Amino acid sequence: MVFCGDLPSFCLERWQSERETRARILLSESGVEPLSLSLLKEFGVNVDLSSVELGYGWTKGSPSLRSAIAEYYGDAVTREHVLVTVGSSEANFLSVASIVKPDDAVVVDMPAYMQVHGLLEARGARLYMAWRSPENEWELPLVDILEFIRAKKPRAIYLVNPNNPTGRIERENVLREIAREASKTGTIIVVDEVYRGLEHSGPPTPSIISIAIEEGAAAVSTGGLSKSFGLPGLRVGWLVSNKLELVEKAWSVKDYTTISPPRLSEVVAEKVLAENTRSRLFERAKSIVRRNIEALKRLLEKNKDLVKAWWPEAGAFVLASLPWAKDTMHIAERLFTEYGILVNPGECFEVPGTLRIGLGVEDQDKAMKTYRELLSALDKIKSTMNKKEAGKQATSLTPL
Ligand SMILES: Cc1ncc(COP(=O)(O)O)c(C=O)c1O
Numbered sequence: 001m002v003f004c005g006d007l008p009s010f011c012l013e014r015w016q017s018e019r020e021t022r023a024r025i026l027l028s029e030s031g032v033e034p035l036s037l038s039l040l041k042e043f044g045v046n047v048d049l050s051s052v053e054l055g056y057g058w059t060k061g062s063p064s065l066r067s068a069i070a071e072y073y074g075d076a077v078t079r080e081h082v083l084v085t086v087g088s089s090e091a092n093f094l095s096v097a098s099i100v101k102p103d104d105a106v107v108v109d110m111p112a113y114m115q116v117h118g119l120l121e122a123r124g125a126r127l128y129m130a131w132r133s134p135e136n137e138w139e140l141p142l143v144d145i146l147e148f149i150r151a152k153k154p155r156a157i158y159l160v161n162p163n164n165p166t167g168r169i170e171r172e173n174v175l176r177e178i179a180r181e182a183s184k185t186g187t188i189i190v191v192d193e194v195y196r197g198l199e200h201s202g203p204p205t206p207s208i209i210s211i212a213i214e215e216g217a218a219a220v221s222t223g224g225l226s227k228s229f230g231l232p233g234l235r236v237g238w239l240v241s242n243k244l245e246l247v248e249k250a251w252s253v254k255d256y257t258t259i260s261p262p263r264l265s266e267v268v269a270e271k272v273l274a275e276n277t278r279s280r281l282f283e284r285a286k287s288i289v290r291r292n293i294e295a296l297k298r299l300l301e302k303n304k305d306l307v308k309a310w311w312p313e314a315g316a317f318v319l320a321s322l323p324w325a326k327d328t329m330h331i332a333e334r335l336f337t338e339y340g341i342l343v344n345p346g347e348c349f350e351v352p353g354t355l356r357i358g359l360g361v362e363d364q365d366k367a368m369k370t371y372r373e374l375l376s377a378l379d380k381i382k383s384t385m386n387k388k389e390a391g392k393q394a395t396s397l398t399p400l
Helices: 011-017 037-043 061-071 089-098 117-125 142-151 172-185 208-215 244-257 263-272 275-301 328-339 364-384 387-393
Strands: 083-084 105-110 126-129 155-159 190-194 216-224 237-241 308-310 315-323 352-359
Touching: 011 172, 011 216, 011 328, 037 263, 037 275, 061 083, 061 126, 061 237, 061 263, 083 190, 089 190, 089 216, 089 237, 089 308, 105 117, 105 364, 126 142, 126 237, 142 155, 142 172, 155 308, 172 190, 172 263, 190 352, 208 216, 244 387, 263 275, 328 352, 328 364
Parallel strands: 105 126, 105 155, 155 190, 190 216
Antiparallel strands: 083 237, 216 237, 308 315, 315 352
């Protein structure tokens, strides 16, 4: 297992880690505003943590929490198919470390949260970027993916669904076709499903696990409580697979990373996942995001040349293009240093000319004020750029 020293800098996480505690206005989060233990009571979660023994617990995760996670996946799996991790980021890490070897061909979703890309690069895998395009409403390039699977028989395909940063939910038939093809070549489909539950309308995103079972493919789903549940500080995530051997392999890598999940968080997580609580938390998240989308839409109506958004189907963020700027890393840096506003530059997703803006602020007045400040700051920055510079900067990525 070689990663040490070869990991590229993780642009998005570095960008945030170095700035988020100093930002006056935080619009860099991709989930909804976090809840406290006392606020969780309003959602039916009453926990007394005082008597919980602070041992290592079960290194795979407590049996009751694993059963609760299995239940979240419907009838598709049992707790034997579940490994509890420290955030979905650990689950992603374990999946790469346990599935991919140097020189393996691997398909990766683009644009996407770049964690697995960095890990795969360090691992020495041969990456095939499956680029989504705005002209196709950020749909996965299905034909290219199917051709690549047929031609190269990749070891794995890594997707993020719902997708960060585009907010696109992939259609079930597309996932099904990928699963059908992957079943013929033994390609493992790994889908980061951490934004499941945060669909703004319509039914929940189907998990890759049930689709893979029906199509005879091997799949891994990673997820956790950080986004749709609004509980990133619990650091609870999971890795679920329909193939027991993939869970066992990931578990054996966990011996080298965190050994076991945080015990106190496990106790809270189990309550949070109870169906009644879970659905109320998802409703909370959806209503925050829906309100903020409406607010931002109203403001952007009057600022059409300043910011153009690709309205998302899921997640607590919106990807937006600045038609007057290409170097959005520079714009994001100016927003932070001159105005104390933190958003994410599209460069961290390899989509220059764009910004990812958070939609997770709970208080409606605060959210409105925040978006007004952001637009006013962007307007001022735009006006300070001379015409020549702006022309050179103009992006070709424009929402339809
Ligand atoms: C797609 C995706 N996966 C994983 C993570 C990491 O989340 P966690 O807090 O569950 O480790 C993020 C965080 O932004 C994300 O966007």
